[in-house]
Amino acid sequence: MALRWYTTVIDSHDIAAQARWWAETLDFRIVYEDAHEVAVIPKHMSEDVIEDGATWMRQAQGLVFVPVPEGKTIKNRLHIDLAPHTSQDRDAEIAALLERGATLADVGQDDDVTWTVLADPEGNEFCVLSSRDR
Template sequence: MSMRWYTLVVDCHDIAAQARWWAETLDYVIVYEDAEEVAIVPRTMETDPVDDVARFRALPPGLVFVPVGEEKTVKNRLHIDLAPHTAEDRDGEIAALLDRGATRVHVGQPDDVTWTVLADPEGNEFCVLSSRDR
């Protein structure tokens, strides 16, 4: 038995702004939005029901943004890793993220790592890995 990783839930203050920031970052689209949650999924994802279990399990996860009142106080215990393709400009992608409101953060990583730690506009850490083709 196995289950599909369906979504990752992100706690935040401005759920609409965070959802739109991540949708642009990942080339996702908003599929649901109200005052209590905003859900985004890959632009290419099927939205019709999937009868085949293997196809259902192969679908990529979405992100759901929900409101919280408290401030973020410590490093995330779970974070997203992003990776550009080898044909893409990794430094350019990082610069674009920084231009859109991401910030560089230090979470204890040594200076010689192959990834860059950033935080989204509300301070949630994520990494941009080295370029790869798989």
């Protein structure tokens, strides 16, 4: 029996700002928000009850942002990879992320890698991969 990967939880200082930044980045929407967490899911994903287990297992993952008092001190052990479609301008997508508050990050990658490492506004690393069509 398998379990569904339901969500990824991201520790944050400003959960509302982080959730909104990632929701815009991924074209997600906020589905829950209070002082203790903010949850975002893909816009196409339904919030309706799904009775069928197989259908429920095929649902996409969400992100949940929770408050923590401490700051980030080391490289993430887990990170998100984003990929543009081959019809998208990868450099323009990276520029848009930088304009919205992402920063270039060095986690020890070589100069000739096919991905770009960035950090979100609170310093969490993520990668923008080469363009793909699958």
